[in-house]
Amino acid sequence: MPLTLLSEHHPLASASEQLKLLADTNGGSPFETRLDQAGLFPLRATGMTVFQINVGKLCNQTCKHCHVDAGPDRTESISRETAELCVKALAGTDIPTVDLTGGAPELNPNFRWLVEQARKLGRHVIDRCNLSVLLIPAQADLAEFLATHRVEIIASLPSYHASQTDAQRGDGIFEKSIEALRRLNQLGYGQPDSGLALNLVYNPVGAFLPPKQAAIEAQFRKELRARHHVEFNHLYTITNMPLSRYLEFLVVSGNYKQYMERLANAFNPVAAAGVMCRSMISVGWDGALYDCDFNQMLDLSVDHGAPAHIRDFDPAQLHHRQITTRNHCYGCTAGAGSSCGGAVTEAGSEGG
Ligand code: SF4
DSSP states (O other): OOOOTTTTTOGGGSHHHHHHHHHOOTTSOOHHHHHHHTTOOSOBOOOOOEEEEEOBSBOSOOOTTOSSOOBTTOOOBOOHHHHHHHHHHHHTSOOOEEEEESSSGGGSTTHHHHHHHHHHTTOEEEEEEOSGGGGSGGGTTHHHHHHHTTOEEEEEOOOSSHHHHHHHHOTTHHHHHHHHHHHHHHTTTTSTTSOOOEEEEEOOSSSSOOOOHHHHHHHHHHHHHHHHOOOOSEEEEOOOOSSHHHHHHHHHTTOHHHHHHHHHHTBOHHHHHTOGGGGEEEEOTTSBEESSHHHHHTTOBOOTTSOOBGGGOOHHHHHTOBOOOOGGGHHHHBTTOOBOSSSBTOOOOSOO
8 A cells, every 4th residue: 555645754745845836836827816817816705504524634545646645644633522622613503514524534433423413413414435444344334324324425436447446546446435335325325315415526547637527427327337236426526636645646747837737727717706615614633724625734724813723613703704725726716616515616535
């Protein structure tokens, strides 16, 4: 299994090194300039409909594109105390959706407690699941737990070809993913009228932008049904963000400059107006508040006077906060934008 950037002591394991690289636009316009030209600067939140919690960086996989640099060696993990602060903050709002991500969020000892508490508050819960976690012996009852609590599953599957999925997510992951999907289907996930939503996420395997969502969704449905008897509800396309391990891939493969140009050239003001950070709040494993999971990985906490920790959560101040943007944001505004569950560009990964 490949190593995380952190365990390799790679310079790009550091958020400040990533930001340094991203700050150089190679003669192109900084993201803020393009926002300004589109009449969107400064970018402001329009409310909060998603309360995302990144419960930590532990994962049983080490996917090549992971913007979290998650893996088996990561130890960052939300404590019960911070999880309780999240639930308290949530209870004081009417935010309808709780989005749990990681790493593999299910490996966190507080994951199931968070699901139960959020459901008791009547909120819709999303689990960003890597699928293979469902096959870990210690998680034998996980699929049933998710079904019992009516948790929506959003899972990455970059290809219906084993070789391409394994190239991005690790040897043998495709077979495990298919087995997990079949198991979820047996429980009713992805089946008509079950109310158990099973949504897939496609991201390109190389340094290019995703194709049109409707076309690739239809192709996945046909292939997965015919080859593997697997059903799902929707497939969302996301653009690979130039962060962490994908950023390292771009640099090592000599694609970085070209990829950033491609993102900037595809800037779409409509996608920019609908970026997910405008309607969400993202909480880190240590309780720090961010505009999105990508900013979280760059250590760019909420700014401009908004409270920066869950213990100081104040919906009134956060609702219309100014959002912190940098050049990685071009990944959210390219083409049709990234989409991943519900709103346009909502939450960028399946959790690692
Ligand atoms: S990277 Fe985050 S802050 Fe930037 S546009 Fe995307 S969602 Fe918003």
